[in-house]
Amino acid sequence: MGKALFITGTGTDVGKTYVTGLIVRHLRQSGRNAGYYKAALSGAEPDDQGELQPGDAVYVNQMAEIGEKIPHLVSYVYREAVSPHLAARLNHTPIDFSRVEADFRWAREKYDYLTMEGSGGIICPLRWDDQQHVILDDLVKRLDLDALIVADAGLGTINAAVLTIEHLRARAIGIPGVIFNHYHPGNIMEEDNARMIEEITGIPVLAFVQDGDKELDMDPDRLAALYR
Numbered sequence: 001m002g003k004a005l006f007i008t009g010t011g012t013d014v015g016k017t018y019v020t021g022l023i024v025r026h027l028r029q030s031g032r033n034a035g036y037y038k039a040a041l042s043g044a045e046p047d048d049q050g051e052l053q054p055g056d057a058v059y060v061n062q063m064a065e066i067g068e069k070i071p072h073l074v075s076y077v078y079r080e081a082v083s084p085h086l087a088a089r090l091n092h093t094p095i096d097f098s099r100v101e102a103d104f105r106w107a108r109e110k111y112d113y114l115t116m117e118g119s120g121g122i123i124c125p126l127r128w129d130d131q132q133h134v135i136l137d138d139l140v141k142r143l144d145l146d147a148l149i150v151a152d153a154g155l156g157t158i159n160a161a162v163l164t165i166e167h168l169r170a171r172a173i174g175i176p177g178v179i180f181n182h183y184h185p186g187n188i189m190e191e192d193n194a195r196m197i198e199e200i201t202g203i204p205v206l207a208f209v210q211d212g213d214k215e216l217d218m219d220p221d222r223l224a225a226l227y228r
């Protein structure tokens with residue numbers, strides 16, 4: 001069975017998918033058998049045939065040249081751009097976590113380095129009905145994963161990143177580091193944001209991604225060592 005790493009973010013649209021694409025591509029370019037998995041995706045657009053397209057999975061599959069079949073990359077796809085628990089309720093298709101676990105295990109058997117992208121931030125309800133109350137952090141614990149955090153480099157990130165780290169720590173979820181997205185080298189606030197997050201929490205900012213970057217500026221061996 002391969003190693004795995006969970007990618008969370010300080011919020012929706014922070015760049016989890018973009019950074020995950022760079023990560024998986026970087027691992028594959030270093031000769032590693034790296035794959036992608038996402039449990040639940042909401043906000044999927046239908047294609048010409050009316051089939052829902054899970055944008056995140058399609059993007060990473062293409063960007064990182066994984067060549068996987070789309071249904072193997074994501075277990076639940078919803079059209080509504082709302083939290084998965086609500087999309088599931090609207091569609092009467094609640095997440096079955098034994099299916100998620102089975103799909104995750106399948107991917108982990110196939111790939112040596114499996115990157116699992118979260119939905120939204122770490123407090124993202126996945127199922128909230130009469131039978132179960134499950135938030136994303138519960139799933140991360142169930143799958144026994146460490147969580148790498150993607151954060152915006154700009155204003156407000158100290159608060160968002162430190163709160164995310166504090167919550168992960170409260171749940172005893174390991175945190176290998178933070179990756180800054182939308183970074184502008186030489187911007188003193190963004191540089192200070194990285195330093196402040198490191199000093200307040202002791203968690204390192206491992207890499208800095210700029211707009212339009214096509215490569216991750218990080219030693220691939222160091223990146224691979226984050227997986228367990």
Ligand SMILES: Nc1ncnc2c1ncn2[C@@H]1O[C@H](COP(=O)(O)OP(=O)(O)O)[C@@H](O)[C@H]1O
Binds near residue numbers: 014017056209
């Ligand atoms: N470094 C970047 N350079 C260019 N576009 C980016 C970058 N980071 C994010 N984006 C764009 O911003 C949008 C949101 O990013 P995405 O990775 O989908 O966020 P998330 O997965 O956290 O919801 C997407 O359109 C994505 O292509």
Ligand SMILES: [Mg+2]
Binds near residue numbers: 016017056117
């Ligand atoms: Mg995404």
